Amino acid sequence: MNQKFQTQSESPSSIMDGADPFQKLQQKIQQQTATIGVVGLGYVGLPLAVEYAKAGFETRGIDLDSERVRRLDQGENYNDDLDDETVERVVGEGFLSADEGFGHAGNVDVFFICVPTPVTEHNEPDTSYIESATRSIGEHLRPGQLVVLKSTTYPGTTEEVVQDVLGKTQEGLQVGHDYFVAFSPERIDPGNEEYTTANTPVVAGGVTSRCTTLAEQAIGQVVQEVHTVSNPKVAEMEKLLENIYRSVNIALVNELAQLSERMDDVSIWEVIEAASTKPFGFDPFYPGPGLGGHCIPVDPHYLSWTAQRHDFETSFITLSARVNEDMPFHVCQSVTEAIAQQPVALSDATVLILGVAFKANVDDTRHSPAGTIIRLLQEKGVGTIRYHDPHVESYSVPGSNGEAIDVPSVALTPEALHGCDVAVITTGHDAFDAEMIAEHAPQIVDTRNALADVEERHREKIQLLGHE
Structure with missing residues (x-):
């Protein structure tokens, strides 16, 4: 063990326990006797919990969604990126269980917080899910526990929210001595079969050096490569950089696409x-x-909000976000132009949206541009809007009064294509039959270049994003 950890003074609780909580937890992790708790069993939390269960750790998933808990406790998988047999096996062997709440949190040695981090209506960070999860953990906080935040957030959250809430909940315990706090951002890419939770390198930064060491060792039990940084803020900032890098570059080509159309x-x-x-x-x-x-x-808004706290304006990043947020309006305009080319009034037109998931070959509809496009078409008075998505059984969009409006789902058939005035490819699912769409739809707005290889005779009725 590194000498600097051996010489740190022990807290009163450590002396009472007769051993340094750091050493006790480190030993549990190395011997795989530590109990893992994953708070939030969504697209990040469930794969992480399964990896620990596969590695032989007693793993408890914690989620307030009773249906998720019920399904998981029955060994039922609800994540397309996981193997059904693996989930069933680790549950059946007793390595993975689920709790609707924190009743067993006192037995957990290592917590991973994998909860949503949305923005408010004013595009400011909403850390309420993190705060709630942390308070619940804090009620059971004891010496020898590690809490790792994985939810994407603004630089400073781990210390300003997680550490602060835990410190106020258990004032007799000292971070870095009795309990340990770190940040390690998730790097999940839904639908990616090459890079998974196990083989995707991750970053980790703790509140103290001891926190970093324990986080690295705990995560390293199921992840092949862990890159440590000097503190949580660096880890939080690098996660924003990862995603904003993509946002900025996508905005660049989105702007060039609109120019190319002219x-x-x-x-x-x-x-x-x-x-x-x-x-x-x-x-x-x-x-x-x-x-x-x-x-x-979401991430550009997190960074913009952070920049304002430091009297700085991220004008370049904010502009890029605006370009991307304007793209559904551009697509909507293309759809109404396609309708105008046919002998049908807007109020009598039928539009078929092909794909409501936010990316190809997944069922995740969060922040999907398809939802905004549907809402805009409704506001313009388009008569009928339907959708088809092989991965999404039902779909709704918020109406003007805030209530959800269900969008009818139809099978992708020649008859459904003939029955619409415009088909809009908003998601490039592999399951889509490009030739059938090109053959039977009267007009097509292709935002993904999904019809790149169809016969040339169909080209006249295809409006391709980024092509005149």
């Missing part, structure tokens, strides 16, 4: 393909109908 004989897709032949200094990004998912649409 130019003769220029397709942004062909431009990107050509630029991609450069073996250095260029990474391809592609235009689309807008950003979706759990992080990229």
Whole structure:
């Protein structure tokens, strides 16, 4: 063990226990006798819990969604990125269980907080889920526990929220001596079969060096590579950089796509393909109908809010976010233009949205641009809007009064395509039959270049994003 950890003074609670909580927890982690608690069993938390269970750790999932808890306790998998048999096995063998609440939190040695971090209606960080989870953990806080925040958030959250709440809940315990706090951002890419929880490197930074060491050792039990940084703020900031890097570059090609539509004989897709032949200094990004998912649409606002606290304006990043947020409006305009080319009034037109998930081959609809496009078309008075998505059984969008409006789902058939006036490809699912769509839809707005390989005779009725 590193000498600097051996010489740190012990707190009163450590002396009463007869051993340093750091050493006790470290030993439990190394011997795989530590109990793991994962708060939030969504797209981040469940795969993480399964990895620990597979590694032989007693793992408890904690979620307030009674249906999730019920399904998991029965060994039922609800995550497309996980293998059904694996989930059933680790539950059946007793390595993974689920709790609707924190009743067993006192037995947990290592907590991972994997809860949502949305923004408010004013685009300010909403840390209420983190605060609630931390307060519940704090009620059971004892020496020898590690709390790792994984939810994407603004720099400072781990110390200003998690550490602060825990410290106020158990004032007799000292962070870095009795209990330990760190941040390690999630790096989940839904639908990615190559990079999973186990083989994707992660970053970790603790409130103290001891916190960092324990976080690295705990995470390293199920993740192949853990890169440590000097403090939680660095880890929180790097996560924002990861996602804003994508946001900025997507905004660049989205803007160039709109320019290309005004130019003769220029397709942004062909431009990107050509630029991609450069073996250095260029990474391809592609235009689309807008950003979706759990992080990229939100993270620029987190950083912008943080910048304001430091009397700084992230004008470049804010502008990029605005470009991306405007893309559904651009697509809506293309749809109404496609309707105008046909002998049908807007109020009598039928639009078929192909794909409401935010990315290809997943069922995640959070912040999907399809929802904004549907809402905008409704506001413009389009008569009928339907959707088809092989991964999403039901879908709704918020109405003008705030109530959810269900969007009818239809099978993707020649008859459904004939029955619409415009088909809008908003998600490039592999399951879509490109030739059938091109053959039977009267007009098509393709925002994903999903029909790139269809027969040339269909080209006249396809409006391709980024092509005149």
